[in-house]
Amino acid sequence: MIKLLPYIEINPNIAPIASVIWLHGLGADGHDFEPIVADLKLPKNLPIRFVFPTAPDRAITINQGMIMSAWYDIAQLDPNKHDEKGIFESEKMIGQLIEHETARGIPSDKIILAGFSQGGVIALHTGLRYPKKLAGILALSAYLPLGERLKTERSKENINTPIFMVHGITDNIIPIQFARLSYNVLKQLNYKIAWHDYPMEHSVCTEEVNDISQWLQAIYFTS
Template identity: 55%
Template sequence: MSDLLPCIEIETAPNPQAAVIWLHGLGADGNDFASVVPQLDLTGCLPIRFVFPSAPSMPVTINGGYVMPAWYDIAAPDLTHQQDIKGIQKSASAIAALIEREIQKGIPSNKIVLAGFSQGCAMALYIGLSFPQPLAGIIALSGYLPLAEKFLSFRNKANFNTPIFMAHGVWDPVVIPKRGEDSHALLKQHSYQVNWQTYPMEHSVHPTELADISLFLQEVLSLA
C-alpha cells in the first residue's frame, strides 16, 4: 500500500479548513458512509473535507477466506484472539498517509478528525491514539480498540487529550457491546476524554447517533 488509498471526497464548502477521514467496516468501501454527510448538522463548523477511503481486498479468515475489502484479517469471532498485528499496522500506515496528505494541503493536524465504523472504528482508535501529532477528535462507532494489551506501548502523548466520541448498539451481535465497553473502560482508566453513548440498535447507525456526532463535530471543528 505504498500508493494512497482510493478515496471519495466531499467538501462542505470551498477551501476546506478541516478534514474528517471516515473509515468503513469489513466488506464495505468508501461509498458506505458518504451518504451520511448531508444528514449531519454542521452548523458553526469550519468548512470540512470529508475523505472516505476504501480498504484493499484480502482473504478474511472468519468468513472462510472469502476475499473482501478489509483493513486487516479477523481470525476469531470474539475479535481478540490471534489479532492481525501486521495487517493492522500496514493499514495504519496507509491511513496515516491520508492524514499527512491533508496536512500537506494546509489543514493542521488539530483540525483533522478520524472516524470509523466497526473494523474502521478499530483502525480509527489505533491510529488516532498512536498518531504523533495532535488530532481534533476521534469518532469510534460500533467497534473496539485492537491490540488493547499493547495499548501502553503504541499510544502517543500527542493525543492524550484528544476528545473521543464512542458509540455502540446495545443489541450489536457483530461487535458485542462488551468489546466496546472494555475499550471505553481502558481509555477512561488512563484518563482519556471519552464521550460514551449507547443506542437501541444492532450493528448499524441510529438517527440520534448522527445528531450526537453532529454535536461532537460542532465542538471539535468549531469556527470559534
C-alpha cells in the first residue's frame, strides 16, 4: 500500500467537485497556507477541497545542513543548479496525492496544483509532466526547474493547461528575474500562461490573493 505524504484538508460544506493541492515553501508545513482558503472568498456554488501536504524532512545545504521540511535540497541560489533526485522524488509523491484525489471521485481535470516558493517549483515541474490532464498550475514566488528538459519530458496532456505565475517585484529569496526567465521559456513552448507581479518581497499580498481567486473561478466556471 502506498504511503501518502501527511496532509491536512479543508472541505466545503457540500460534496467537492474539484481539488486544489497546495504545496508549502521551505521549512513550513501543511498548515502554512491553511488561512488562504477563507481569504480567497470563493462562492458557495464552487465547492473545492483544499489539500495541504507537508514535505519530508531533509538536510538543506545552503542552511548549513539544517534539517527541515523541504521538497528538495538547495545548494546555492542558482536557477540552473538543481537537486534533481529530490525534485523527481517530490514529483512522484505529488503524483500519488493526485491519484488519491481521483480515487476519491475528483477527476484529474478538476485538480489544480499550486505552491509557494519551493512548493511552486514542484507544482510547475510536476504539473507539466503529469500524464493526465489537470485543471491548472499555480506558482507563487517560484520558477521552473530543469526548463531546458521540458520540451522532451513534458506531458502532451497538459500543453493547454492554464498556468498562473505570481511574484514579488522586490523578492530577495527567489529574484523576480528567475521567474521571468521561466515565464519566457513557457511562453516560447506555447503554454497558456498568465503573469502578475506585485510590490512585495518573498511573500503573499491581498491583491495577489484576489487575483488568484479570480483565476480559480475562471478555470472552474468555464471548464
